[in-house]
Amino acid sequence: MKNSQNTKLKILVTGGAGFIGSAVVRHIINDTDYAVVNVDKLTYAGNLESLASVSQNPRYAFEQVDICDAAALKRVFNQHQPDIVMHLAAESHVDRSIDGPGEFIQTNIVGTYTLLEQARAYWNQLQGDKKTNFRFHHISTDEVYGDLPHPDETTLGHPEHSEGSPADGQDSSSSPQNDNRVLPLFTEDTAYAPSSPYSASKAASDHLVRAWLRTYGLPTLVTNCSNNYGPYHFPEKLIPLMILNALEGKPLPIYGKGNQIRDWLYVADHARALVLVATQGKVGETYNIGGHNEKQNIEVVTTICSIMDELAPMHERGYSLNTQHSTLITHVKDRPGHDMRYAIDASKIQRELGWTPQETFESGIRKTVQWYLDNQAWCQHVQDGSYQRERLGSKQ
Ligand SMILES: NC(=O)c1ccc[n+]([C@@H]2O[C@H](COP(=O)([O-])OP(=O)(O)OC[C@H]3O[C@@H](n4cnc5c(N)ncnc54)[C@H](O)[C@@H]3O)[C@@H](O)[C@H]2O)c1
Numbered sequence: 001m002k003n004s005q006n007t008k009l010k011i012l013v014t015g016g017a018g019f020i021g022s023a024v025v026r027h028i029i030n031d032t033d034y035a036v037v038n039v040d041k042l043t044y045a046g047n048l049e050s051l052a053s054v055s056q057n058p059r060y061a062f063e064q065v066d067i068c069d070a071a072a073l074k075r076v077f078n079q080h081q082p083d084i085v086m087h088l089a090a091e092s093h094v095d096r097s098i099d100g101p102g103e104f105i106q107t108n109i110v111g112t113y114t115l116l117e118q119a120r121a122y123w124n125q126l127q128g129d130k131k132t133n134f135r136f137h138h139i140s141t142d143e144v145y146g147d148l149p150h151p152d153e154t155t156l157g158h159p160e161h162s163e164g165s166p167a168d169g170q171d172s173s174s175s176p177q178n179d180n181r182v183l184p185l186f187t188e189d190t191a192y193a194p195s196s197p198y199s200a201s202k203a204a205s206d207h208l209v210r211a212w213l214r215t216y217g218l219p220t221l222v223t224n225c226s227n228n229y230g231p232y233h234f235p236e237k238l239i240p241l242m243i244l245n246a247l248e249g250k251p252l253p254i255y256g257k258g259n260q261i262r263d264w265l266y267v268a269d270h271a272r273a274l275v276l277v278a279t280q281g282k283v284g285e286t287y288n289i290g291g292h293n294e295k296q297n298i299e300v301v302t303t304i305c306s307i308m309d310e311l312a313p314m315h316e317r318g319y320s321l322n323t324q325h326s327t328l329i330t331h332v333k334d335r336p337g338h339d340m341r342y343a344i345d346a347s348k349i350q351r352e353l354g355w356t357p358q359e360t361f362e363s364g365i366r367k368t369v370q371w372y373l374d375n376q377a378w379c380q381h382v383q384d385g386s387y388q389r390e391r392l393g394s395k396q
Contacts, residue, residue: 008059010035011278012082014067014115015089017046019233020139023271024086029054032275037080039073040089041066047382050232067111070118077122084135084278085119087112090205093236094143094198098336101197108201109208112138116212123218136209136220137278142263142288144203144224145186146193147339152259185345186224188286195337213284221281223274225289226344230267230364231371235379239365242301243372244379246308246325249317256334258298261341265291266364269357276353287353290344293361300365302326307369 011028015021016038028036040046042064054060061080065072067089089111091097091104116136123134192207194200206222213220229239242252273289281287295303305325314323349355359367372379 008033008035009083009279010037010080011084011086011275012037012039012076012080013086013088014039015046015087016040016062017042017048017050018088018092019045019050019230019237020228020267020270020274021088022047022050022232023230023267024088024274025051025060026054027268027271027275029057029060031272033059035059035061037061037063037076037082039063039065039067039076043091045092045234047232047234047378049378049381067115068106070114073115073118074121077118083130083133084137085115086137086139086274086278087115087209088139089115090202092198094196095236095335097196097198097201101201104197104201108198109204112205112208116208116218120212120216120218134219135278135281135283136212136218137274137281138206138209138220138222139274140202140206140222140224141199142186142224142226142290142342142344143196143199143339144192144194144206145190145342146195146199148184148186148341148343150259150261150340151183153340183341183343185343186288187345188224188288188348195339219283221277221283222286223277223289224286224344225270225273226263226265226291226342228265228267228270230368231375232378233267233368234382238297239300239304239368240372240379242304243308243369246305246328247312247373247376249314249319249328251330252301252305252325252328253330253332254298254301255332255338258301258331259296259340260338261294261296261343262300263290263343264293264295264300264361264364265289265357266359266367269359269364272358273349273353273355276355277349280353282352287349288344288346289349289355290346291357291359291361291364292346294341294343295361298329301329303361303365304369305329307366311369312373 011034016025017040025036025038028034063076091107097104119136192203194203209220212218233240235241235244245252277287308325315321
């Protein structure tokens with residue numbers, strides 16, 4: 001895709017030093033001819049080392065800017081003249097949002113508002129095709145929908161869902177289960193019912209984005225995605241935490257029974273979907289993005305353990321022969337307000353934009369474990385700061 005002057009598109013990515021943002025930036029530089037401006041504050045979750053492979057490319061620029069800083073954003077818009085904004089910057093960890101919701105309100109709500117206002121001021125003074133073709137793509141989560149009925153429940157209704165809510169199965173699409181019951185999925189029409197300070201702040205930002213289209217005409221699109229996993233994931237999240245703890249022979253803490261279900265998407269598949277939506281999606285539309293991989297947390301952890309047994313057997317690190325990583329699993333008190341099941345109906349993006357994930361969970365998780373085994377220097381560097389894999393989210 002070219003812009004009006006037939007020069008290459010320039011995409012302003014916020015949060016490009018984070019887990020998904022860095023995958024988006026690497027995808028843009030490696031697989032397209034677009035230019036990218038990475039706007040990132042570099043919080044504990046942002047790491048420029050994740051961009052080392054592309055940062056010398058002339059199509060890449062970096063601005064260390066807080067999205068809550070209107071004056072700095074104004075300068076960035078004027079200086080770089082982007083064609084598209086892809087907004088990923090956020091506080092993103094549910095447990096941190098329970099311990100300290102303030103930063104989530106600030107970055108996810110006030111930051112999105114500030115970015116919307118600066119994007120609107122910039123867009124207002126554009127002319128011709130550059131104005132018509134401008135896009136503001138907001139990247140959000142499936143957690144805004146709350147949670148869905150779990151197969152372990154005896155009836156289909158969920159105690160936390162009010163009667164008639166789309167999440168109780170009335171107008172969601174569905175996935176068949178082994179016992180022939182049909183469980184609902186999140187669709188683009190599912191009503192919002194966020195459970196945590198994180199998901200509530202993301203829900204608020206989604207509403208702001210849609211209001212800026214409806215009220216001011218700013219050409220926006222929204223995507224809501226399921227749990228991502230893959231390389232460069234900060235080790236506070238389930239999958240990298242388990243891999244690194246397993247490698248060090250530390251306990252593998254599982255919340256409650258570990259039967260919470262998440263739909264897992266390999267991060268590179270998400271990055272491809274996002275650039276597709278930003279460049280070819282229809283203004284005003286929402287696209288749900290998912291991996292068709294519903295897994296219980298305990299299944300995810302036991303899968304990691306068996307891959308680790310194969311790729312990095314414990315006896316090579318001084319344990320007795322045949323010791324398995326699964327012996328490290330320990331069950332800890334569940335997170336307050338923990339959602340039981342998320343599952344995405346991604347048929348719209350497949351139908352309308354032709355996107356499907358390339359990785360299965362089995363292929364993606366193997367690549368991920370291998371990446372962490374091969375990149376322990378990255379893991380050490382991102383953890384040099386304050387986070388030491390301690391339990392978060394139990395403070396109330
Ligand atoms: N990780 C997932 O599984 C997932 C799933 C669906 C949607 N999302 C959404 O995708 C986006 C990216 O998620 P992620 O997992 O890559 O997050 P992340 O925490 O790894 O990265 C967030 C990035 O935003 C930057 N940032 C934070 N506050 C900022 C601010 N005030 N100004 C500028 N930059 C700031 C951080 O430095 C970091 O680089 C988020 O909006 C998140 O809600 C994540």
